[in-house]
Amino acid sequence: MKKISDSTISRLSTYYRTLSNLIDQGIETVSSDEIAEINNITSAQVRKDLSFFGSFGKRGLGYNTKALREEIAKILGLKKEWNIALVGVGNIGRALIDYEEFRKQGFIIKALFDKDRKKIGKEIKGLRINDIDDACYVTKEKNIEIAIIAVPAKNAQAVVDSLVACGIRAFLNFAPITIKVPSNVTVKNENMSIELEALSYYLTQSN
Amino acid sequence: MKKISDSTISRLSTYYRTLSNLIDQGIETVSSDEIAEINNITSAQVRKDLSFFGSFGKRGLGYNTKALREEIAKILGLKKEWNIALVGVGNIGRALIDYEEFRKQGFIIKALFDKDRKKIGKEIKGLRINDIDDACYVTKEKNIEIAIIAVPAKNAQAVVDSLVACGIRAFLNFAPITIKVPSNVTVKNENMSIELEALSYYLTQSN
Numbered sequence: 001m002k003k004i005s006d007s008t009i010s011r012l013s014t015y016y017r018t019l020s021n022l023i024d025q026g027i028e029t030v031s032s033d034e035i036a037e038i039n040n041i042t043s044a045q046v047r048k049d050l051s052f053f054g055s056f057g058k059r060g061l062g063y064n065t066k067a068l069r070e071e072i073a074k075i076l077g078l079k080k081e082w083n084i085a086l087v088g089v090g091n092i093g094r095a096l097i098d099y100e101e102f103r104k105q106g107f108i109i110k111a112l113f114d115k116d117r118k119k120i121g122k123e124i125k126g127l128r129i130n131d132i133d134d135a136c137y138v139t140k141e142k143n144i145e146i147a148i149i150a151v152p153a154k155n156a157q158a159v160v161d162s163l164v165a166c167g168i169r170a171f172l173n174f175a176p177i178t179i180k181v182p183s184n185v186t187v188k189n190e191n192m193s194i195e196l197e198a199l200s201y202y203l204t205q206s207n
Numbered sequence: 208m209k210k211i212s213d214s215t216i217s218r219l220s221t222y223y224r225t226l227s228n229l230i231d232q233g234i235e236t237v238s239s240d241e242i243a244e245i246n247n248i249t250s251a252q253v254r255k256d257l258s259f260f261g262s263f264g265k266r267g268l269g270y271n272t273k274a275l276r277e278e279i280a281k282i283l284g285l286k287k288e289w290n291i292a293l294v295g296v297g298n299i300g301r302a303l304i305d306y307e308e309f310r311k312q313g314f315i316i317k318a319l320f321d322k323d324r325k326k327i328g329k330e331i332k333g334l335r336i337n338d339i340d341d342a343c344y345v346t347k348e349k350n351i352e353i354a355i356i357a358v359p360a361k362n363a364q365a366v367v368d369s370l371v372a373c374g375i376r377a378f379l380n381f382a383p384i385t386i387k388v389p390s391n392v393t394v395k396n397e398n399m400s401i402e403l404e405a406l407s408y409y410l411t412q413s414n
Contacts, residue, residue, distance in 0.1 A: 005248065006247065006248070006405065007214050009404070009405045009408050010401055010405065011214075012404075012408075013398075013400070013401040013404045013405070014401075016404075017398070021385060040213065041212065041213070075408065075411075076404050076407055076408045076411070077404075077407035077408055077410060077411030077412075078404065078407060082403075082407055082410075084403075090305075091298070091301050091302040091305045092302040092305075092306070094298050094302070095298040095299040095301070095302040096399070098297075098298045098299075099299070099399060100383070101383050101398065101399065101400045102399070102400060102403065104383075104400075105400045105403070105404065106407075107400065107403050107407075145410060146403065146406050146407075146410070169410065170406040170409065170410050171406075172399075172402050172403055172406060176307070176308050176311075178228060184413075186406060186409045186410075188402040188403075188405050188406055189402075190399055190402050191220075191224070191308065192303070192306060192308065192309070192397060193220070193308045193309060193311075193312045193314065194217055194220040194221070195379050195395040195396075195397050196289075196291075196309065196312070196314050196353065196379055196395075197216075197219075197220045197223075197283045197284075197285065197312065198213065198216045198217065198220070198395050199353050199377040199378075199379060199393060199395055200283055200284035200285060200289055200313075200314075200353075201216050201219075201282065201283045201284055202377065202393045203284060203289075203352060203353070203376065203377050203393075204282075204283070204284030205284075206391075
């Protein structure tokens with residue numbers, strides 16, 4: 001399979017949501033033009049993105065919404081549940097524990113970590129807060145595959161290093177720094193300013 | 208100016224961060240190849256994105272990091288501070304009040320809203336929590352330009368409708384639903400599952 005760009009992957013996530021919404025509305029077929037219009041991109045882009053994975057649609061007939069969503073789910077690895085560790089039980093961490101979209105998409109927070117002695121041993125939503133020093137033991141026991149990093153910037157690299165040493169290969173990083181990892185490990189950064197900057201752009205251009 | 212795609216705008220935000228990091232490290236020039244490598248995209252993409260705005264770099268000499276960051280800041284509207292209203296002071300809302308990246312990029316939360324009688328009138332970080340019913344008065348008084356929606360999905364459309372009626376034209380939406388707005392209003396959705404889905408994809412493809 002060809003190497004697929006990050007922006008294609010991100011658009012596939014968007015198409016997945018679009019299809020889920022259409023299915024919820026009882027809509028059975030959709031054209032690339034319609035998917036494009038809902039998401040404010042060109043239909044050529046939609047067709048190009050989907051062409052990476054072979055041909056799902058029939059010319060002139062559009063795509064079957066359920067079949068296409070199923071294919072995208074397979075590609076994105078959404079046909080299984082993923083066990084997630086959340087590191088850092090501050091404000092962002094607590095918000096993420098409550099974030100229902102994660103569970104809906106099959107991302108299940110199974111372990112919490114912090115290094116604050118006052119938090120360790122307490123429970124949130126039935127999950128015990130573990131000492132980050134026990135990371136290897138707990139991540140193995142709970143079969144953790146992805147870690148969410150919600151610690152202060154100054155601690156983030158050290159936390160990731162220790163989890164990489166435990167065998168974790170995928171990180172979602174909320175700390176505003178660039179994390180260095182070996183080439184077989186993937187870090188995605190969640191920077192909530194980026195969408196605000198897009199709004200700032202639109203307001204600036206339209207004034 | 209040509210219509211620029213959302214993904215170009217989002218990459219400009221990424222380049223802005225890359226340049227800030229390079230400047231912090233004392234680096235004065237950078238090539239499109241280097242910007243591309245840091246961000247795991249092609250240098251052709253970098254050059255194409257920057258070409259929308261004219262020519263900043265000199266062939267063979269690369270870009271001056273400070274000058275390029277300045278140009279991108281102008282394009283994205285980051286040369287001014289933006290006054291933000293945050294609607295919904297639950298877990299996500301509280302996390303966003305503490306999110307230092309917003310302030311760093313010039314997005315200043317100036318007004319808080321909720322509809323919970325127990326919260327209204329209280330203060331968080333020196334900001335009073337206002338009744339959402341007073342939205343028009345408060346947003347005008349505080350010169351609010353962008354609203355962040357951190358309310359439950361079932362309330363999000365109504366909240367946005369009332370703020371649109373007050374003249375707010377830009378929204379960052381954390382609620383997991385599609386918000387309908389008039390064509391002169393922009394909504395960006397913050398869906399934190401999307402980056403997790405990219406990780407799920409990478410783990411699936413590499414297994």
